[in-house]
């Protein structure tokens with residue numbers, strides 16, 4: 001078998017906490033295999049080598065919150081054959097998208113001692129609002145094994161085996177007893193799978209870290225939450241977290257006032 | 259009883275100590291004994307090593323979208339209805355590797371050692387009548403048709419069933435409507451009826467197979483008196499009269515199949531989360547998907563099968579999209595398959611009335627209520643369009 005050229009990998013950061021990139025470094029057992037399978041051409045978090053493009057696979061973390069980044073992401077797209085967003089920020093705008101529903105200048109004034117140095121956009125938007133995205137990996141943070149699955153799938157030229165069903169299915173696969181039916185409100189029925197249903201397995205309701213599933217019926221779930229004793233304010237808040245700007249969650253939060 | 263094995267149909271009496279011995283006898287015969295035990299605020303089916311693992315004095319309160327574990331006033335061991343997930347977990351596991359292969363010089367080779375290790379022989383303790391019917395339905399689907407699921411077939415071949423006649427019906431049970439209970443009639447190795455009063459705690463035990471007879475012969479037991487048998491019959495009769503739900507099955511298949519455009523589908527779709535819980539807990543649902551994985555080095559690949567559901571978009575994904583994009587068509591598929599087209603396919607209903615889909619639906623959608631709603635105002639149209647909606 002002739003020596004194949006290793007695909008070139010780049011990892012990019014926009015507005016984010018670095019947690020998703022760190023998931024890659026966290027793949028201790030597999031990290032050497034990743035480094036063997038791809039040429040890590042650009043990954044400032046992990047290496048001082050910053051080789052020029054083009055790149056075969058770009059993993060993009062973070063959302064677009066500055067005019068500079070809005071331009072930068074286009075450059076990255078032009079240099080990338082395959083572009084995958086990783087995490088809730090890159091895929092849905094992240095927790096920082098809360099600014100979309102308020103006056104960003106007030107936040108800036110409240111947070112920074114010298115707000116005049118801060119240049120920022122009024123909104124936090126996902127990568128897909130700016131450039132074409134080939135695959136979106138959900139989660140806050142992403143799941144390590146899902147990331148490895150996406151990279152392995154890319155290397156083999158196959159579709160990643162990442163379902164877009166509910167967290168409920170993950171509960172049932174692992175045999176967790178449903179907490180919602182036992183009285184604890186849970187976002188699992190409207191949330192995209194991926195975490196492996198961690199919170200219900202610790203007897204907590206799902207927090208929606210992986211964003212909306214396809215066709216989520218948030219209105220029906222919200223009505224059930226109210227029956228279980230949640231207040232409209234609770235509902236407003238649970239839909240306004242890491243995936244606040246994802247359209248179905250945005251609408252459901254709005255439906256329950258402030 | 260001295261010498262020889264009791265014939266099939268024998269009814270005998272077993273003490274609490276006899277039940278303890280039964281668990282041990284099954285373990286001695288190489289079975290992994292699985293039965294009811296309390297975990298995570300519910301009575302689940304899991305490993306049972308000793309009598310104390312059984313849910314002594316616990317019961318379940320079940321209603322649509324609601325489950326609570328509660329204390330009983332007595333020490334009944336089987337004084338609850340059915341667990342959150344059925345025995346299907348063990349016979350048709352949620353995730354199963356089909357094969358694994360590695361790259362060779364000129365192609366690939368299947369790794370013989372990577373086939374799932376020979377599964378344990380399962381002995382199920384506390385199988386209800388509805389569950390035995392559900393297992394029989396899955397046998398029909400997975401073994402008795404032209405395409406045999408060999409893993410399931412192997413697990414069933416080695417399977418020992420200790421049934422229990424229900425001492426009380428759960429709030430969402432309707433086996434009496436489906437003719438699947440509450441009395442266990444066939445398909446078991448041994449069947450118990452729990453008899454409990456101030457002075458005594460014992461079991462009527464019935465032999466259902468040669469394997470069951472052999473196990474009973476190893477246990478201390480004595481003959482059942484006509485009074486014992488009458489007491490056991492009374493338990494089942496009382497349960498039959500206290501079903502939490504009723505489903506009118508008369509003409510149900512035709513009713514559902516002739517109402518594809520009924521307005522009730524929109525009504526239920528407004529409530530349904532398409533979360534798939536109902537199909538995951540149903541003891542007869544058998545749908546799976548396969549996922550292919552390859553590793554980073556490109557040296558090994560494997561095919562994994564996992565439970566899927568007609569409530570997911572991927573389930574009906576063909577070139578260009580999902581055949582059932584809307585929740586209303588997914589719900590209609592589910593209930594129509596369970597109660598109608600299953601009969602065309604397999605000759606029985608796909609529902610045994612265990613009530614799990616009702617209890618474990620997070621928003622309490624009730625298959626008996628939805629079927630009754632269609633019956634209340636059946637469409638006059640003769641439309642039979644099952645197409646995309």
Ligand code: SF4
Nearest residue numbers: 168171178179186188
């Ligand atoms: S605990 Fe939450 S995620 Fe799990 S099945 Fe229940 S509702 Fe779904």
Ligand code: SF4
Nearest residue numbers: 540609610612613615
């Ligand atoms: S359809 Fe519902 S009641 Fe019928 S067997 Fe399945 S889970 Fe039980």
Ligand code: SF4
Nearest residue numbers: 543544545567568595
């Ligand atoms: S109801 Fe749905 S998940 Fe269950 S067997 Fe039928 S098609 Fe499969």
Ligand code: SF4
Nearest residue numbers: 530531533534536619
């Ligand atoms: S009927 Fe209930 S359990 Fe089934 S998919 Fe709809 S909401 Fe989920």
